Amino acid sequence: MTATHPEPAGNAEAQGRAPSSVAYDDWIVKAFVVATLLWGFVGMLVGIYIALELPFWPANLDSPYLTFGRLRPLHTNAVIFAFAGNVLFAGIYHSMQRLLKTRMFSDALSQIHFWGWQLIIVAAAITLPLGLSQGKEYAELIWPLDIAVAVIWVVFAVNFFGTIAIRKVKHLYVAIWFYMSMVLTIAMLHIVNNLALPATLTRSYPIYAGMTDALVQWWYGHNAVGFLLTTPFLGLMYYYVPKTANRPIFSYRLSIIHFWALVFLYIWTGPHHLLWSGLPDWVQTLGVVFSVMLWAPSWAGMLNGLLTLRGAWTRLRNDPMIKLWVVALTFYGMSTFEGPLMSIRDVNSLSHFTDWTVGHTHSGALGWVGMAAFASVYYIVPDIWKKKLYSRDLINLHFWLGTAGIVLYVVPLWVAGITQGLMWKDLDASGNLVHGAFMDTVRVLLPLYWLRLLGGLLYLGGLVVMIYNLVKTVRGEAAEPAAVPAPAK
């Protein structure tokens, strides 16, 4: 290891602020924050649009470019890789420089990472509505873009591990471990799942056939949830929760145990997406049992976050950022209980292919990923721009819009999913389907689809309030001198 020992004393002054010799790269953090808010708005707006198309199909305006089938992957790619991706990069570039007390390894690599990632997002926003797709969920991008993603990811990885190599501290805080799990695993998943033989510039054939292809796809698909939307967000949690609450982490050893338990168990759970399929029974069983065993390590992360807030509970009443974290962690706990439950064969035979799955995804996405992202950005912006936060009341409004939006989104889809599942399983005395036409179920679900659209609108409204609040913050007055670390003594 090339790590040099920190200067023994003096560094801890002003709550661990950098020694004045380190100039952090804050421009890159600002850039990723702006990209987060921009793509978050676009991605969620597309989500609203396709949520409208479900109960009101004429919204597709008879244009192939606006059909659900083409816009849905645009929505998922935008919110996962553009919104969540950019906020992770913002949080990582912000927190890792401070945790490791060093500027990023290479500013040039940071810039290539930023601009490359945004270009890929723009290319995705063009190709997906054109119908150019690999047809693999969350891996729709065509092969030239897949190569671009791999190259940019490697650029990021070199910069990331380079920064760890030149760090000025010896200890690696747990947040860095969680980030590391993302950098390594996403590279592996992305490359292995997208191995394909190009036929033309826009079309390719996967090197795997049939069931093998499906298994590799869901090994990728589920671990994208695990190592992009879970572990690095836990990393953000481990940095921004103690920072926001100004409290010590509840348990160091719990953070280590649940990190290793989580990353070891997660990687096996993909087959639970292929229950009751042509996948060999024993592989399905492995997917089931590893998903169930993942329950406790997931809850350990939630507990370590929530218990860190012990002693800060009174602030739950009047500090909206603490509230955002509590809701994020609670939804993390909720969806990591629901996930193992849905992985059990008998539950899955009811829930699979229904809107319950979509509701489950969104309780994780809106509840955990979204709220954690918002809470992190509310911390980062005043810190980086050195401004006083414009309005805590508006954060409170955002909190309520977001929370109400999630409830209005998730509850109707639970009802819809269970209704759908029961109707599909309904057989008459001679064994024929009672609801043989798919339309039968769609008609029943229409009111629930309108409700979910309303939930989505509230959630997007919250984001708009946030953008307004942050724009006012950046244009507003500078932070009070007291908040700026001054060289005391």
Add this chain to the structure above:
Amino acid sequence: MTDEQVLGHADECDGIEEFDNPSPTWLNLMFLGTFVYAIFYFGWWHVWGNRSQAALYDAQVAAAEAAAPPEAKVALEVTPETVAAGQKVYTANCQGCHAADLTGATGPNLVDETWIHGGALEEIQQVIANGVASKGMPGWKPIIGEAKVNQVAAFVYDRSHQP
């Protein structure tokens, strides 16, 4: 909580301190419980339970066939009863491709002058029963049974031979 000691890492963690509390007992028990569940679930399927997806499917089909009442025979003839019954079958299974008014969409028009595979009642029944694989029309006899095939054939014949 009063005797909790921070580890003193703050210098190295941007000022973040850490306690080192033990993991809650109930969480440890839950973790162990899921391992026990995993062992039993695996054993139930693959060791002593000897279950398999294919065997479960066969058992369910056998049970359904044993429970199902014997299918009533429906003769292939155009009567008000067969036409009315056939209309229900048509709505549930056919109108997605052939349209509610039988004028066709993905599938061909059933009420114009042209019959691709013959317009006699028996010919219509044969196409419905066996399908036209190359055009995407499934054979419906194994799906809905011979009685319903005869009913929907009567319905289509009736509608296509309106004055």
